Amino acid sequence: METELNPWLAAETRFNRAATLLNMDEGLQKVLRTPSREITVYIPVLLDDGRLEVFTGYRVQHSIARGPGKGGIRFAPDVSLEEVRALASWMTWKCAVVNIPFGGAKGGVICDPSVLSQGELERITRRYTADIIEFLGPEKDVPAPDMNTNEQVMAWLMDTYSMHTRQTTTAVVTGKPLDLGGSRGRREATGRGCMIVALQALKRFDMTPENTRVVVQGFGNVGGMAANLMSKAGFKIISVIEHDGAVYNPNGLDIEALMKHARESGSVVDFAEAENMGRDEALLLECEILLPAAKENVITSVTAPKLRCKIVCEGANGPTTAVADDILKDKGIFVIPDILANAGGVTVSYFEWVQDRQGFFWNEELVNTRLEEIMVNAFHDLMAYREKHKVINRTAAYMLALDRVYFAIKLRGLYA
C-alpha cells in the first residue's frame, strides 16, 4: 500500500505507460523523468512567543522546455520532497494538456498553518521567497497558490521579490489580489474548469445537469467553487465531504447556504437542510459524478472497487492512485484526469501573467470565455488521443502532454 500511495511512483507509472505507447526515445524519457532542478531551503523564523524555529521548504522545477516553470506553493505538515516532485511533474503535463506556454514547478513548506499566526505565516513566506529568489522571475519560474496558501501569501511573495529586485514585478506570481495585478475570475477558475469539462463529459453521454447527481469531496477553493458553480448550472450536489464528516441531501444541497454554515461553524456537518453522513459512506454514494477536490490518494485499490459513480472529475491533484486507474477502467468509469480537470486554475494564472505583462486587464466575461475555449479544446484533444490510441483518458492525457513537451525539446535541441 505504501508504494501505491507514493505520488512520485504514481506519476512515474503513468509516465512510463504513455512513453512506452509513444515509443519515446529512451534518452528523452530519462530527461523527462528527472526534474531539472530541486531546491531545498531551511527557513529560520522567529515565532510570536520568541522561539526561533527552522522550517524546511522546497521548490522543484520539473521542466522549463515549453516556458517558465509554473505551479503552486503549498503549506502543510506532511509536505515531502517526493510529493512536491510529483506535483511539479504534473504541472508540466497539465500546462502541456491545455497548451499554455509554461513548464512545470511546485513548491512546499513543511508547516502547520492552522497553528501559525498571520505574522508567522508572513515571515515564513518572505524568508522562503528570499531564499529561492534567484530561481524565480516572470521568465524563470512563476509560483501560485495551492493547498493552504492564498492571495495574501502571493502578495507577500510578490512584495518580497519586488523589494529585492527594486521594482514592482507583479508577473512573478499569480493568484494575487485583484488590486495587485490579480486577474478577475482566478479565484473561481479551478472550480469553473471542473464544471466546463464535466459539461463536456455529459454531452458525450447525452446527460443533462438536472439529472446529474454530484458528490464533492473537499470544500475548499476547488471543491467549494466547483460545487457552487455546478449547482447554479443545475447539477444536483447531493453530498459534500470534508475532513471532519459529510452531509447528504438526495434532493440536492443549497450550496450557498452550506458555504455560509461552514464559514460560521467551521464545518459542513450539522447543516440544517441535510443529514450527517460518514465520510467513507458518502464517497461510495450512488451518483453520476464524483468530484474529489482535496488531496492525493482518495480513490485507491481499497475505495475504487466500491465506487458507484459514472464519471470521476479530478479537481484535486493526484486523487486517484495508479493501481486504482485499472480498477476504474474495468468498472467502465469515465475519468476526467486531474491534468485536464483542474487545469482551469493554471489557465487563468496564464491569463493573469499575460495581463500583468501587458499592464492591461480584462473583464471577467473575457476571462471566462477564453478559459472555456481552452478547456473545451483540451477536452477534445484528449478525446482524439483516446480514440486514436484506444487508451483510457488518463493515458491519453499523458500521451498528449508528452507529445507536446517532447516536440518542444526536439525543437530546442540539447545544449551541450
Ligand code: GLU
Ligand atoms: N496550484 C494550482 C494547480 O495545482 C495552480 C497552479 C498555478 O496557477 O500555477 O494547478
